[in-house]
Amino acid sequence: MYSQNPIWMLALALIFPGISGVAAVDIYTSGNVEARNGTEKRLKCTFQSSSPVSKRTTVTWHFRHPDSSNEESVFYYHEEPFPPSGGRFKDRISWSGNIWKKDGSITISNLQFTDNGTFLCSVKNPPDVHGVAGEIKLSVVHKVTYSEMMILGIVIGCATGLVVLIVIAVVGIQLLRKNRAQQEEEEMEYVEEKELNYEHQNGMELQKSDYEPEPLMEGSETAAVS
Structure with a gap:
């Protein structure tokens, strides 16, 4: 009853201000990246947590196409990597991170123009299970363009x-x-x-x-x- 009362939750937050910060995972990504078609690209995702990394730590990657708001799961890690068994990224995504070094990066090989879109990296490190997913916007091009x-x-x-x-x-x-x-x-x-x-x-x-x-x-x- 009390857990669903907003006033009660606000009171708990005021009395115990440290509770909200304990369950947060900070995720850092490489932002916008470019890669040439047919090559491979490492999508970097690192994280910080108030709790030590353990066997319960998980990393989940999703993909969102520019023309769609739907997200599809493309990679999962829990004690070991679980690459996709089907879909557009089958046999093209590999684990290139180190969970004990707080690195949840993946590598995509043989990039295609259909890989253009946003990749989202989510990390859960119990009891830290909340946090905003890190985003990487990937642009696959014919030739890598030069910045200004x-x-x-x-x-x-x-x-x-x-x-x-x-x-x-x-x-x-x-x-x-x-x-x-x-x-x-x-x-x-x-x-x-x-x-x-x-x-x-x-x-x-x-x-x-x-x-x-x-x-x-x-x-x-x-x-x-x-």
């Missing part, structure tokens, strides 16, 4: 690479010009040095010829003797 951040990253990467190439090209051209100018300067110095050596050598020869005595004539020598 990925596109922005690619653009920034290309621009950065282009700037680096331009800087390398400018530095390379400057070094090439510097080496060429240095080489031309060395060639000019070599030519000038060679010309100076040539002029110096010619000057020495001219000076030598100026100071060389002229040879005496034979007639002069005979006259001097007589």
Whole structure:
């Protein structure tokens, strides 16, 4: 009688505020995910509970098609995994979690476009048996689309690479010009040095010829003797 009276239930909640929090299981999922058709995708579902995990802990997965409000059970875990024995996910869903690590994830293989929809992960860990199911919206596509951040990253990467190439090209051209100018300067110095050596050598020869005595004539020598 008292359990069905709202006033009595409110009074209990006010007197014992911790009772409502004991029976709650917090579930965490990966939210919206994308996957390419024909591949496999792990649907991550982890949970937190105020009670320790035990053999009574269960994980249930449901699927809701975008065009329907009905939910179909596609996977169940209680001490061991129970994959679907029929339906669209037969032989395509496998257990990829670890209940003792509070992980109730599953993996879907050979994804089809008909797998588009919402997957719901529910966990019961007695005495914690209440809580909101975690949802994952799966989109199966022909090709994985790039997010805006990925596109922005690619653009920034290309621009950065282009700037680096331009800087390398400018530095390379400057070094090439510097080496060429240095080489031309060395060639000019070599030519000038060679010309100076040539002029110096010619000057020495001219000076030598100026100071060389002229040879005496034979007639002069005979006259001097007589």
